[in-house]
Amino acid sequence: MEVRDYIQIAKEAAVLGGYILKENFGAIKREDVEYKAKKDFVTYVDKLSEERIRNFILSVCPQHSFLGEEEGIYGKKDSGYVWIVDPLDGTKNYINGFEIFAVSVALQKDNEIIAGAIYIPMLEKLYWAGKGEGAYLNGSRISVSDRPVDMAIIATGFPFRYEEEIDVYLKAFREAMVTFSAVRRPGAAAVDLAMTAEGVFDGFFEMKLSKWDIAAGMLLVEEAGGIFTNFEGNRELDGNVVAGGKNIHKYLLDIVQRNLL
Ligand code: IPD
Ligand code: CA
Numbered sequence: 001m002e003v004r005d006y007i008q009i010a011k012e013a014a015v016l017g018g019y020i021l022k023e024n025f026g027a028i029k030r031e032d033v034e035y036k037a038k039k040d041f042v043t044y045v046d047k048l049s050e051e052r053i054r055n056f057i058l059s060v061c062p063q064h065s066f067l068g069e070e071e072g073i074y075g076k077k078d079s080g081y082v083w084i085v086d087p088l089d090g091t092k093n094y095i096n097g098f099e100i101f102a103v104s105v106a107l108q109k110d111n112e113i114i115a116g117a118i119y120i121p122m123l124e125k126l127y128w129a130g131k132g133e134g135a136y137l138n139g140s141r142i143s144v145s146d147r148p149v150d151m152a153i154i155a156t157g158f159p160f161r162y163e164e165e166i167d168v169y170l171k172a173f174r175e176a177m178v179t180f181s182a183v184r185r186p187g188a189a190a191v192d193l194a195m196t197a198e199g200v201f202d203g204f205f206e207m208k209l210s211k212w213d214i215a216a217g218m219l220l221v222e223e224a225g226g227i228f229t230n231f232e233g234n235r236e237l238d239g240n241v242v243a244g245g246k247n248i249h250k251y252l253l254d255i256v257q258r259n260l261l
């Protein structure tokens with residue numbers, strides 16, 4: 001199989017999960033919400049979406065490994081190919097009935113993400129990208145923005161799981177608020193990155209994310225002509241993210257490095 005085949009699989013998998021999210025949207029009751037940790041929830045919808053996506057992917061790619069947020073690793077070990085999946089990114093939004101949430105599906109080969117898709121079911125937005133193939137939204141090519149700094153809107157996420165990080169984070173947040181025209185916190189990192197690739201947001205930063213939140217988004221941003229790095233400025237998926245068009249990335253990285261490193 002080639003990258004284009006993998007893109008197709010990623011798209012189908014994201015839509016498959018998205019149907020489950022859509023079908024159950026608005027139906028989550030208090031007793032459906034389980035605690036994974038303090039301030040960290042999961043529902044039967046996250047798990048069902050992951051199971052459907054995993055069954056589909058491993059049925060078409062039985063030689064590959066699969067890493068899902070909720071159930072961990074399945075499939076062949078050491079195959080060189082790992083599907084990295086967040087079956088519901090934005091669980092809190094989902095539980096409360098806020099329509100901003102997504103499914104994120106990425107394929108990593110050795111150390112590179114080579115195909116990915118992010119689906120926002122309530123907006124019917126399906127984003128995808130392939131290494132060297134560009135980034136797309138519902139069939140149209142997308143690219144990162146080139147807005148000037150004083151017009152830029154930056155997306156971010158709060159380190160709500162890490163109370164010890166809140167004070168330093170707020171310093172970076174403050175500087176971003178002063179530097180750019182606006183800062184937004186939509187509540188789903190995959191959405192933040194997809195919309196950065198689309199040029200809706202001009203940049204994005206967040207600390208201590210997980211691979212499944214950002215793997216597909218990294219490829220989308222890069223294939224849309226943007227830059228995706230960690231806080232050191234390296235092209236790495238270590239969970240600390242600075243992304244955007246070249247100019248905005250430079251400003252954001254500077255803010256992050258002065259405050260968060
Ligand atoms: C969360 C969202 C959120 C980010 C959190 C993630 P989840 O994912 O992406 O925007 O701030 O750190 O864990 O738990 O809803 O899949
Ligand atoms: Ca997530």
Ligand code: CA
Pocket residue numbers: 046069086087088089090091
């Ligand atoms: Ca999730």
